[in-house]
Amino acid sequence: MTPPAPRDDVRERIVGAAAEILRTEGSAGVTTRAVAERAGVQAPTIYRLFGDKDGLLDAVAEHAMALFSASKTSALTSAPASTDPVGELREAWGETVRFGLDNADLYVILSDPRRGRDSPALANGVRALEERVRRVAAAGLLRVAEARAVALIHAAGTGAILSLLEQPIGERDPELATTLLDAVLDRILIEQEESAAEEMPAAHRAAAITLRAVTDDLTALSVPERALLAEWLDRIIDSH
Secondary structure (H helix, E strand, O other): OOOOOOHHHHHHHHHHHHHHHHHHHOHHHOOHHHHHHHHOOOHHHHHHHHOOHHHHHHHHHHHHHHHHHHHHHHHHHHOOOOOOHHHHHHHHHHHHHHHHHHOHHHHHHHHOHHHHOOOHHHHHHHHHHHHHHHHHHHOOOEOOOHHHHHHHHHHHHHHHHHHHHOOOHHHOOOOHHHHHHHHHHHHHEOOHHHHOOOOHHHHHHHHHHHHHHOHHHOOOOOHHHHHHHHHHHHHHHHHO
């Protein structure tokens, strides 16, 4: 008698089958019967593991986003800090937009706040964005607090993808996402030639943002000293 497949293997097979159907037929094609047939399982197995179709779609979206987020994180950790952090930020933005457009049904599922707020994969993606923004700040090019920059970039990216998905493929404006990113970068970045001519309060704030980005790396200071420095810098940043 053949022993039953491990639970994780069955779950992975079901998620893979549902993901394939989702890519080719959209969410309407992801029926319990179709997924069960493709995965070679009984329909009750799907209900037992995922609850219902929505639970299965959540698992598929999470799996796909986890793979994408892992690739972005890997690119950050495997490569040394770039001399062009803004260029890297632009490249990562483009990859995210392409992922959203290539995986429309998945992206719509994860963009639902009721689902996305509990997604570990989305959280990992945001952490990758935070690290890219930190690198921009460490280069002395950020004029707003890091958290503010992350929020603006994330909101603009989500809005750009959802707006493009609302349009027929042949009618999508290829410049929309880039234009939105340019508008955000104009708001959050300091041009190098501009920084020397800034008014003093703005220059102080920019310097505080830059130093705050590398506070954790200042090993000449003790942990409590770094925490105190971070508190002081946050107060300078917030005061302007």
